[in-house]
Amino acid sequence: MYPEFGRDPRNLRLGLATDGMNPYGNLSSKHSSWPVLLIIYNFLYWLCMKRKYMMLSMMVSGPRQPENDIDVYLSPLIEDLRLLWDEGVEVFDAYEKVNFNLRVLLLWTINDFPAYGNLSGYSVKGHHVCPICKENTSYHQLKYGRKTCYIGH
């Protein structure tokens, strides 16, 4: 779709992963921080998920989780990503000893289902939770288990 982007193998493809974690372990059970990691998919697939090659781009700290307001925290990152996509930045290639214009594409986000709702803006609670079936999600409220089950998925 973007051939001039794909032509240069040095252009980066990123994945964005986020989830709530508790920095204090079981010392304080209410705290929840949200690290936002960027993963470079240009690396070999057994390297790109190693700690050495992941980038902690930001840390949404605070005692409570940001929920839907995570957009506000993410907007500086998105600004940078826009700059990296629209214009790119001048970067030195140490192998060929030349400067080149580096551009970056954010490929996808990786998260669990509640965080999926926060990032994509889709509702992940209640009856219409399937992001593919939308309003036509088939659900069934169990009378005794007091849970909703989604039959037909």
Add this chain to the structure above:
Amino acid sequence: MKRNHPYRRLKKPFHGCQEDKTAPPPLTGDEVYNRVSHIEVAYGKTVKHSGVKNIWKKKSVFFELPYWSKLDVRHCIDVMHVEKNVCDSIIGTLLNIKGKTKDGINARKDLVEMGVRLELQPQPHGKRTYLPPACHTLSKSEKISFCNYLRGVKVPQGYFSNIKSLVSIEDLKLMGLKSHDCHVLMQNLLPVAIRGILPKNVT
């Protein structure tokens, strides 16, 4: 599932009617954008206003990126997480660990409510109710042999954590499973472990 898969025609093992629908196509990025583009949200604490409920909560920041609506896969679910949860539920139900099992009296009552698997409905016996064993229920000796198998497994170095420390024979439980343990259990050990114990239609 394929259009002509034999499971589609079975009524009894599932919820009682044939399944002839196909999977709906997912929304493309542009369609999502059209749906969310008019939503205006105030971030932070706001007064809750009752009104028309929308299944879309906000327009995600990622739509600021010019290429975002052109991508095919925009969000991925963390498979490691899902696998761990599934593994925990299966182990809890198999070993019938209290608080972890999904096969309790309420589940059986719901089955009656839906009118499926009537052979499993709870039967009152005086003050107590009796839950008939399902096809996946293990007896005590079977549980012991299951745990003993897991204790005795030998794996290459660096492949799996020390499983002897995870299995407790006294309580017939698996404790402190990390997500990688769950992965190995689900992929390799569990099918072998229950092959000799459970009937063929389960395994």
